[in-house]
Amino acid sequence: MKVSKHFLVTGGAGFLGSHLCEKLLDQGHEVLCVDNFYTGQKDNIIKLMDNPYFETMRHDITFPLYVETDNIFNLACPASPIHYQFDPVQTTKTSVHGAINMLGLAKRVKAKIFQASTSEVYGDPECHPQPEGYWGNVNPVGLRACYDEGKRCAETLFFDYHRQHGLKIKVARIFNTYGPKMALNDGRVVSNFIIQSLQNQPITIYGDGSQTRSFCYVDDLIDAFIKTMESADEFTGPVNLGNPKEFSIRELAETIIDMTGSSSKLEFKPLPENDPCQRRPDISLARDVLKWEPSTPLEQGLKPTIAYFDKILSNR
Template identity: 85%
Template sequence: MNQGQHFLVTGGAGFLGSHLCKRLLDLGHEVLCIDNYYTGMKANILELMDNPYFEIMRHDITFPLYVETDNIFNLACPASPIHYQFDPVQTTKTSVHGAINMLGLAKRVKAKIFQASTSEVYGDPKIHPQEESYWGNVNPIGLRACYDEGKRCAETLFFDYHRQHGLKIKVARIFNTYGPNMAMNDGRVVSNFIVQALKNEPITLYGDGSQTRSFCYVDDLIDAFVKTMDSPDEFIGPVNLGNPKEFSIKNLAEIIKDMTGSSSKIKYNPLPENDPCQRKPDISLAKRKLKWTPSTPLEVGLKPTIEYFEKILSKGIKNNHQ
């Protein structure tokens, strides 16, 4: 990736977006951060604001955007069930209308565009691990459909714009990721468990805790984003990005409890509707095409993540969307 390019990052004040903005600046690029602060936080990008190559625009991508750029990372969309189910119609609009608007912008300025898709396009998978050729098992009218089907439709739009208009696209399916800048109130399992453990509150597990997830540290994922965008134009994806090492939810709770020295008890709640029983990426394609594999063990990545939440809690900062 040549230095001095201009990047537009939608959702740039969010968890992944803020890390990506910082990485792009470190690589010598100019960055325009777009966010409506529904789940993104200004605190995530505070350290970047003095950089003359960094610019922020408050904007909702469900409305058209008229700017100039060389590359677009489309990350804008609430990604946790608590947030995307709060306003499901707007979630679908963000995925679908947002994709149409960003693809239209890319077409107009001839930019390369990256879509942050999700492992949720696989739904509650019938095959394990999930590879990119799997079409998924999604409930189109369930509570999670606003996100699952919204992202699936966005992928459709990206591939149709590529076929119909010759647009340079990259589609990545992101699996569970964790690290500093996660929101404290987003209902994701890593942040939930860490905050509950640090407060010595009951650690809430849904179901019996045997369901599995794979956890990728954010720095590893951002490496993959950069490598994906920098890959040859003929490689468009979709490509799975995540850590294939699998942990049960109960095992994760025990690791976090041990690392925080917490006195929390484990509490079991009913399993939510359409909650996937297994989630593990097959990253053979990413290894082959991007020469990428995650390198951060769970305990190593959890250390700075726990320190981040300790800092948030000690300062009494309201780490939530604005």
């Protein structure tokens, strides 16, 4: 098998990172997975270890990294509220210092670099759906600010390095994504509902369940990552990547209860601070430039996701 390019994936043992590493290897590339294993899991990449074109390195990107590579996917950062609020200072450092260190590496080795940004840069949006030109409605001193503002600052750094140093950058704003390899304890709505349903526990809904989200299956998102990285150099983004089909949180819960045959009941709790009421991407730019849009309906993507968690819970 001919190796065509070398890729560095930070956060490569995480949910999205491990799927990306696997896809890049399948395409015949060489991959260096860098992770400090704060939220990443060795189980996510264990089956890749025997591939001679795969290498893993334990490293925290808040410290400089000296390696050689052609392309960098910067995915490192805890992405669920439970994890990023546990150590908010470290979360901000991962986004900001991590961006500086990876951009410095890209500058030194003349690599193209991709930043995994987030729909959280829009905060609790005042326009719907959210286009890339919307500047957001973020509380800079709230509990979520360590993640929201950290990612916003990272975007600033990417575009300043692009303008000042001519770096080849790609910035993608990721909306809610789900699929196998999500962590059991990450506190995200899809994994929470599946785990509670499989154990016939009450389904915890914050607020009245009318708040909306859009859910993109992981395979669709990884396809978008690759298309973004392969796009023309003049296309920098930011570009929204997600599924534009919108569901209420209550609809999601009822769908999962039905698919798992669960006896779980809905349990309502107060809405957390600054939790967005609506979240749906405008993906017109991705459709136009990347020729991409998600193709996996929610129930089709939930089947392997439910099977994944069912297997984990059975093994425990």
